Amino acid sequence: MAREKQRRVSGRLPAPRKAVEPTGSPGQFRATTSDAEMLFRLTRAEQPGFDDVASVRVTLKIRAIEGHIEAPSLLIDWGDGLALATPVALKRLGEDAYVVVAHTNAGALSQIVLRPSAAPCLFELTAFQVEPAAEPAPGAPRLSAPRRLLRAALRGLSPGAARAIRISLRTLRDPKSTIRLARQTIRNRRLDPWRESYQHAFNVARHAFSPHYAAPALNPPPRADDAPRVLAFYLPQYHPFPENDQWWGKGFTEWTNVSKATPQFVGHYQPRLPGELGFYDLRVPEVLQAQARMARNAGVDAFCFHYYWFGGKRLLERPLDAFVADPEIDLPFALCWANENWTRRWDGDESDVLMAQDHSPEDDLALLDDLARYMASPRYVRVGGKPLLIVYRPDTLPDAAATLERWRKRARELGIGELFILCTNAFGFSAYRDAGFDGLVEFPPHALQKGEITDTVERLNLDFAGRVYDYDAVVEERIEALERRADPRIYPGVMPSWDNEARKPGCGNIFHNATPQRFHDWAGAALDCTTRLAPPDERLVFVNAWNEWGEGTYLEPDRWFGHASAQALRNAVARRAPAPARDHPAVVVSHQSPRLHDAVMLFHIFYADLIDDLAQRLATLRDGMDAIITFPEQWPATAVDALATAVPGAVLVPLPNHGRDVVPFLTALEIARARGHTVFCKAHTKKSPHRSDGAAWRDRLLDGLMSPERAQAALAAFAEDPRLGLLAPENARMLYSDPGVMTHNSEGVDYLSRYLNFRYSPDTAFPAGTMFWGRIAAFEALVGHALTFEPELGRVDGTLAHAFERIVGCLVETAGFRVRWSL
Known part of the structure; x- marks a missing residue:
């Protein structure tokens, strides 16, 4: 029994x-x-x-x-x-x-x-x-x-x-039964791929998003004065013009290709649809201005516009001219001459030339004369004081060395001075020194040959004639190559993804399973490589591209990943910035502040522009609470001074931007325990740029937690009930069964439940926003933890920090304490 x-x-x-x-x-x-x-x-x-x-x-x-x-x-x-x-x-x-x-x-x-x-x-x-x-x-x-x-x-x-x-x-x-089941399994698998592809399209349509989905960055990343500059190639083909109307049909733009792409195999991410910028038209000034702001915040230092010149005939010049003339735009720019014939290759016909190049000594001089007006702009990119010019296809120039010599001489005659001329490694070109170039720019996916997996994908289109590569394998190979590189004049190039199915239906090249995390790793290796090899003013990294939607490589936001690629680049830049706050005198002095109260405020402030708001909220609580304030170690000295002045007597703890507010909380909790505190209030600044009510949500959470009346009630509750472990307002209570709560967090919560030894159910509750009052003894399970958090890539959900938000109630109850929702 x-x-x-x-x-x-x-x-x-x-x-x-x-x-x-x-x-x-x-x-x-x-x-x-x-x-x-x-x-x-x-x-x-x-x-x-x-x-x-x-x-x-x-x-x-x-x-x-x-x-x-x-x-x-x-x-x-x-x-x-x-x-x-x-x-x-x-x-x-x-x-x-x-x-x-x-x-x-x-x-x-x-x-x-x-x-x-x-x-x-x-x-x-x-x-x-x-x-x-x-x-x-x-x-x-x-x-x-x-x-x-x-x-x-x-x-x-x-x-x-x-x-x-x-x-x-x-x-x-029972062989007959097994054969019958095997046949049924095969039939099901034949149906499942289509269902999976449909489900993804349906998810995008109903505004669901990837676990990697990221919010927009709100400001440029911190960086050292001698940090590499990041240039993103820019395609200006997002507006109609007469030649495209004639060649492809009235109203054709790059969006025509992008919007008609279809998945070719199971898991193939197509179509790729734009996010908040929409199907934009580059004739609209506000679009260019928004792109420049986004680029700055993503860590991009300049756009490198593709420049289309065909024997004196210009194409796609309108966005470039508008960008240069707009006084609202301060982002630098450079030019890359796309010096190949314009063909019908999107239809698979390489031989049908729509507009041909016409190379000649006279054309070389005419081209440089046209470029001179752009190079005269104070925003034009210079390397060692020399205007930067890039040639996409050096192998198509009849005599590259002679062309470059004519350009250099003409530039001196026009008063431009010396030029810094680079070429790309497109179509296998590598002999840049022999041709007279100052260096070579990697232009992925050119020269990437590792990791083909075409034969392993499950095809939806049985006639698919393209090639599929494993993005992760490519990144691994490129990182190793960058670590071995010794030539400072080979400038690293990276790509967040690549998929030109939109331009070549059924026969594109696809780099499958690209993730923001792996792009972040590749970009970081590129930054390290040029920092190691090149003098400060020659440290350049190129991204292909800012907006090549038809080739599936872009930093702009899309509907499935949001700003994930831009955030990945931003973090790669930011994490290599100096950390001046670490040794700031005010930080050192703050750790000598005496413990005055049993209760302590554990507050993480990420945004320096909210220092005054923090000071106002804490001012009414300091008579009964000490304060431990964590903040990014990359804050400048002026921000640290402002924080020390605003919150006198607080312990200041600068930390890497890692693990959102959770790693700062765990760090501050250890300090509070060592100082002898027993009760704490955990809160942090929030802007939630992916939400239209981000600021209002922050105010609701903080007002419900930190007002003088709430603080007094919380301290009284902990004094009256020694088994009270967590206290939060009822309106902050959320359940695992609430819609969307566990969509991207089940794996993280499951990992934490095994690591920290607790159980959970659909009725498990937690305080939204990871803001609550707690008793330090109820969080003993976190002592000596070795949790590893992901790089900060701006994700709105699905990180280990989001999973941690959901488990604090479980930790308290497992430790034998009570959770109360009546503050």
């Missing part, structure tokens, strides 16, 4: 798996399609109780709130995987109660999928119980001693090996 009770599993509902959305009310869910699913998986602790069980009973209570419960069923995985499981219908016991008894003669119970209804509905699931069946199901053999031994042996193998052995044994017992 005791053994049966130990085996029983009850009181734990399955989790939404597919097309099931929590409503926010306990136990209530909405099945949005006829194939909605919820997943129940045995934990490691529960698994041994079912290892020698041949039959299980599943009992549940489920009722429809809207619609009807139709044909509920289960899929039971006995260790072979769900793909080989067949649906088992649930039998009605009574009103809202269902049961099924299922059996196996091999394997061990692993997981159960509940299909709550064959029709969409709103339902309430109040009980889900799994237990060994008191009597075997009709016809179910009892497990023999050899089978029990076999199960024990399989538990010692890896899951893949155990599953392979089970399938082999099943095949020997």
Whole structure:
């Protein structure tokens, strides 16, 4: 009897798996399609109780709130995987109660999928119980001693090996059944790719976003005076002009290609649709101004415009001229001559030339004469005092050395002075010194040949004739090459992604699985390389590109990733900046401040422009609380001085911009513990630029936590109740089952639950914004932690810091303290 009770599993509902959305009310869910699913998986602790069980009973209570419960069923995985499981219908016991008894003669119970209804509905699931069946199901053999031994042996193998052995044994017992299941699996897999591609498109349409989605940066990154300059190539083909109207149809722009792209294989990210800038028109001045602001905040120091010159004929010049003439734009710029023929290659026809180059000595001089007006701009990029000019295709020049000599001579005659002329490594060019260039610019994806995975992707278009490469493998190879490089005149080039399917339907080159994190790593290696090799004024890194949407490489925001690529570049620049606040005298002096009160304010201020707001909020609390203030170590001395003046007597702790407000909290918590404090209030500045109500949300959270009346009530509550561990306002309380709360955070919360040894459920509550009052003793589980947080890439959700926000209530209750929502 005791053994049966130990085996029983009850009181734990399955989790939404597919097309099931929590409503926010306990136990209530909405099945949005006829194939909605919820997943129940045995934990490691529960698994041994079912290892020698041949039959299980599943009992549940489920009722429809809207619609009807139709044909509920289960899929039971006995260790072979769900793909080989067949649906088992649930039998009605009574009103809202269902049961099924299922059996196996091999394997061990692993997981159960509940299909709550064959029709969409709103339902309430109040009980889900799994237990060994008191009597075997009709016809179910009892497990023999050899089978029990076999199960024990399989538990010692890896899951893949155990599953392979089970399938082999099943095949020997019933080959026809196994073949039937295999055929069904193959059919399902043929359907699933299309469903997956549709689901992604649908998610974008309903404004869902990637776990990597990032908010916009609000200001330029900090950097050293001698830091490398970052130049992003810029495509000006986002406005109609007569030649394109003639060649491609009335109103053609780059967006025409971008908007019609389709995925060619499973997981292929297409179409790529623009974010907040929309399908912009470069004839609109506000667009250019917004791009320049975004670029500055992303760590881009200049745009390098593609310059189109064909024997005296200019194309796409309008955006460039508007950019140079606009007094509202202060971003520098340079030019790259796109000196190749304009062809119909987007249609796959390389031979049909629409506008040809016409190289001649006279054309060389005419081109330089036209460039001179741009080089005269005070915003034009100079290297060592020389205007920068880049040639895209040096191999197409009849005599590159002669052309360059004519340009240099003409520039001196015009009073421009010496030129700094670079070429790219497009189409394999590398002999830049022999041709007379001052250096070579890497222009990825040219010269990238590693990591082809074309044969491994699951095609949606069976006629796909392009090539697919693994972005991660490419980045790994490029980082190693940058670390080995010895030539300071080979300037690193990076790309956040690449996919020219929009321009070459069905035959594009695609660098698959590009992530902001790996782009961040590549950009960082490029910055380190040029810093190591080149003198300060010649430290350059190039990004392909700012806005090459038709080739799937851009720093501008899109609908799925937001500002993730721009934030990745920004962080790569910022994390290499000096940290003047570390040794600031005011910081050193602050650590000598005496402990005056038992309670302490742990406040992280990221934005220096909110110092006055912080000072006003803390002024009314300082009679009863000390303060430990954390802030970015890259703040300039003036900001540290302002903070020390605004909050006298506070302990000041400069830290790297890492782990959002959580790493600062963990650091300040250790300091508070060492100083003998017992109660704290944890808060931080927020701007939440991805939200239209970001500032108002911050004020609501802080006012509900730090007003004099709330602070007095909080201190009284902790004094009255020694087991009170966490206190927060009711309006800050959120549940795991609330919509969107766990969408991108399940993995992080699960990791933390195993690392910090706590349990959670859909009813678990946490304080929104990670702002609350707490008792230090309730957070002992965090002492000596070794949590590793991701680089700060501006993500709005899904980081370990977001997961930590959700677990503070669990930590307190696991430690034996109470959580209260009545401040």
